[in-house]
Amino acid sequence: MSSAAAYHLERQVAISAVTRACSLTDKVFRNLVTADTVTKKDKSPVTVGDYSAQAVVNTVIASHFSADAIVGEEDSKDLRNPEAKNLRDQIVKLANEALASPAQECPAVADAASKSSEAASQAWGTQDLSEEALLAAIDRGNAEGGRSGRCWALDPIDGTKGFLRGGQYAVCLAFMVDGEVQVGVIGCPNLPHDASSAKPKEGEFGAGAKRNDLGTLFVAVKGQGAFQRPIQAESDSETAITMNKISSLSSASFCESVEAGHSSHGTNARIAELLGITAEPVRMDSQAKYVSIARGDGDVYLRLPVGDGSYQEKIWDHAAGSLIVEEAGGRVSDIRGRSLDFGVGRTLKDNKGVVAAHRDVHDQVIRAVGQALEEEGRGNL
CATH class of the missing domain: 3.30.540.10 (Fructose-1,6-Bisphosphatase, subunit A, domain 1)
Known part of the structure; x- marks a missing residue:
């Protein structure tokens, strides 16, 4: 075939x-x-x-x-x-x-x-x-x-x-x-x-x-x-559709959840600071965030663990969107850079959080995420 x-x-x-x-x-x-x-x-x-x-x-x-x-x-x-x-x-x-x-x-x-x-x-x-x-x-x-x-x-x-x-x-x-x-x-x-x-x-x-x-x-x-x-x-x-080709992350923009309970807005702001991003985040609900960055209406999607990180993401909240981003030139991982594992059941229990960005800058974003979490005392997540 x-x-x-x-x-x-x-x-x-x-x-x-x-x-x-x-x-x-x-x-x-x-x-x-x-x-x-x-x-x-x-x-x-x-x-x-x-x-x-x-x-x-x-x-x-x-x-x-x-x-x-x-x-x-x-x-x-x-x-x-x-x-x-x-x-x-x-x-x-x-x-x-x-x-x-x-x-x-x-x-x-x-x-x-x-x-x-x-x-x-x-x-x-x-x-x-x-x-x-x-x-x-x-x-x-x-x-x-x-x-x-x-x-x-x-x-x-x-x-x-x-x-x-x-x-x-x-x-x-x-x-x-x-x-x-x-x-x-x-x-x-x-x-x-x-x-x-x-x-x-x-x-x-x-x-x-x-x-x-x-x-x-x-x-x-x-x-x-x-x-x-x-x-x-x-x-x-x-x-x-393809993701924006980013020459410098300082010109990029975030997509993040509207609800602060879904992703840590404060941590996101610190990550933006570390990356030199000054644009206001684009906030919207649902996997519309994935497809928006996939077609260039935004560049980085962060869904970071809230609190102690015990919440387990559901596979239906990420499976379709992650593939669309990856096929548009991006990379999707958890906060440690590990691929999302959709084969362990109904949840992503082996992953913490989600980071999606163009494959050329994904590693930079992961490093900034790690630093921000360390500063908060949540480096163990």
């Missing part, structure tokens, strides 16, 4: 699944999220979106690769409670709407159908799936991951607070073989197609409906480069 053909169907299936999930989550945001829900800290819209998107993605994957394991963020336990009937009804409706018309909307389905007499890959588009079928699809995400075999990692809505604020969030899907990420697809419904365009301001509900330049899909296959395209566009509109 040529490198260009490697994992072609997995790539197509992932694109179809993420595209459908992005349309679904965008619909949830437009219909259910208001300034009032945010003020009241009502997380029900993101709950509907999370479950529905996972049901859709897992259904698409299973129709093509029924034996593949899926490591997903959600399970259906709470949904099966009698008092969750209204929530279940919303999920069933949204998921079936997103799964409609596979032959027309999913190149992978048409490709599979032309090569096989099996009708299974068409089943979810020809009739509505039952509530139980969709709950079972959600529970396909209960795999433990590991070092051997084929496995997918899914975060149906990465950046829940960004989603609720009308900011950045992402639908993230990665395909792994023997613990190595081979395919990464990330859909960012609120990210402009052009990196130089202004991002929607958080809290401006309905602003996205007035723009036609939002919604960007990022795709990478190991050894084949990284690409972006509008979420709803055809594959021939893909364009290659």
Whole structure:
């Protein structure tokens, strides 16, 4: 198999699944999220979106690769409670709407159908799936991951607070073989197609409906480069993306989490000082940070351990984004420069923190990270 053909169907299936999930989550945001829900800290819209998107993605994957394991963020336990009937009804409706018309909307389905007499890959588009079928699809995400075999990692809505604020969030899907990420697809419904365009301001509900330049899909296959395209566009509109070639880190900029609880902002500021970086950090939620630096909208992504460093990063929060950055010319590691190990289960328990930067300057960033942590008395992390 040529490198260009490697994992072609997995790539197509992932694109179809993420595209459908992005349309679904965008619909949830437009219909259910208001300034009032945010003020009241009502997380029900993101709950509907999370479950529905996972049901859709897992259904698409299973129709093509029924034996593949899926490591997903959600399970259906709470949904099966009698008092969750209204929530279940919303999920069933949204998921079936997103799964409609596979032959027309999913190149992978048409490709599979032309090569096989099996009708299974068409089943979810020809009739509505039952509530139980969709709950079972959600529970396909209960795999433990590991070092051997084929496995997918899914975060149906990465950046829940960004989603609720009308900011950045992402639908993230990665395909792994023997613990190595081979395919990464990330859909960012609120990210402009052009990196130089202004991002929607958080809290401006309905602003996205007035723009036609939002919604960007990022795709990478190991050894084949990284690409972006509008979420709803055809594959021939893909364009290659690469990280900025940095001559001096003093001209670089950071991408970091909005929430201080996700990464140590104070440590990040000290690292910037050590590297001579004076630009204000770009703060956004989700793996939108990975894809932003991959296409040059920022240069360094830091997610440093908070406190005693006991938190274990989840594989679905980093698998797709790390591959996209690496295929765009970057390197992704933990704070000690060790590669992220996606083969030890559902978490990155053998790694602490995440550092992503262009491969030419990654070592410099790691040295600055180490010095900053030593100064804080956290050099043991």
